[in-house]
Amino acid sequence: MSHNTKLLTIYASIAGVILLAGLGYSIYQYKETAKKLGDTQSRLTLSIEKIVELEKQNEELGGTLSLTQSEKEELGGALAKQKEENEELEEEKDMYEKLAKTDKQLLAKYSKVYFLNENYFPTKLDDIDEKYVLPVGKKLEFLDPALPYLEDLLEDAEEDGMPLRIVSSYRSFEEQQSLKSSYKVMYGSGANTFSADQGYSEHQLGTTVDFATPQVPGAMGAFANTASFTWLQENAHKYGFILSYPKSNSYYIYEPWHWRFVGEDLARDLYKDKKNFYDMDQREIDEYLIKIFD
Ligand SMILES: [Zn+2]
Numbered sequence: 325m326s327h328n329t330k331l332l333t334i335y336a337s338i339a340g341v342i343l344l345a346g347l348g349y350s351i352y353q354y355k356e357t358a359k360k361l362g363d364t365q366s367r368l369t370l371s372i373e374k375i376v377e378l379e380k381q382n383e384e385l386g387g388t389l390s391l392t393q394s395e396k397e398e399l400g401g402a403l404a405k406q407k408e409e410n411e412e413l414e415e416e417k418d419m420y421e422k423l424a425k426t427d428k429q430l431l432a433k434y435s436k437v438y439f440l441n442e443n444y445f446p447t448k449l450d451d452i453d454e455k456y457v458l459p460v461g462k463k464l465e466f467l468d469p470a471l472p473y474l475e476d477l478l479e480d481a482e483e484d485g486m487p488l489r490i491v492s493s494y495r496s497f498e499e500q501q502s503l504k505s506s507y508k509v510m511y512g513s514g515a516n517t518f519s520a521d522q523g524y525s526e527h528q529l530g531t532t533v534d535f536a537t538p539q540v541p542g543a544m545g546a547f548a549n550t551a552s553f554t555w556l557q558e559n560a561h562k563y564g565f566i567l568s569y570p571k572s573n574s575y576y577i578y579e580p581w582h583w584r585f586v587g588e589d590l591a592r593d594l595y596k597d598k599k600n601f602y603d604m605d606q607r608e609i610d611e612y613l614i615k616i617f618d
Contacts, residue, residue: 387460446530467530548580561595587616
């Protein structure tokens with residue numbers, strides 16, 4: 325085995341382990357939600373049984389003269405408490421059901437070794453209003469439940485005199501592959517540091533856009549010097565958007581044009597705490613998943 329082959333084998337093994345760890349965590353998360361939902365459901369069944377029983381007791385004994393006032397109160401209290409517990413369990417059940425239905429990839433952190441595969445497709449895509457798209461006539465799509473947030477952002481930016489245009493949004497696995505190879509042709513083997521190996525999966529989610537302005541029409545570094553970019557930095561969080569790869573981040577090149585929808589709660593907290601999405605712990609991020617479209 326040549327030195328290079330050995331090195332490659334080592335790299336491949338490391339990548340494999342990290343990939344498996346990521347995959348394992350997703351499966352674990354999914355199973356955890358399913359398990360919690362199951363637990364809540366059985367507790368709810370028990371609670372309903374108890375209520376039925378208490379109501380029966382109440383009815384049977386309520387009319388009995390021999391029952392003292394305090395005994396009656398005790399019985400009524402037990403019933404009220406059980407009903408309250410039941411309501412809480414119902415709420416818990418709704419929450420786990422909602423969580424089980426929410427796409428966990430929407431808040432996943434991606435890297436060169438943890439990314440979406442060719443079988444991942446967003447649940448539903450919608451067209452972005454063509455008046456915001458560059459070049460004119462290009463068809464761009466965005467994840468359906470997140471589109472209203474993007475539309476609000478675009479409208480408000482326009483009203484504030486900070487027009488924004490979108491030059492890229494949803495990209496399928498195949499589109500991304502061909503984009504990557506064209507970068508490689510243009511820039512040689514250094515393409516990996518330039519092309520979006522990481523941003524790649526974010527675009528495949530359908531919740532990420534590359535912004536430009538009518539004056540600076542391409543997604544490029546110069547976008548950082550526009551007033552529209554400053555507006556985004558101050559306001560994007562109100563619409564649930566974050567800058568995935570900010571200046572001097574430690575995980576990827578600076579991409580001022582590349583913004584991802586993560587939901588209003590998470591975006592607001594990141595803005596408030598001056599934190600980066602990719603610096604956060606995945607488990608901490610996942611707590612926001614349930615409220616992503618609220
Ligand atoms: Zn991008």
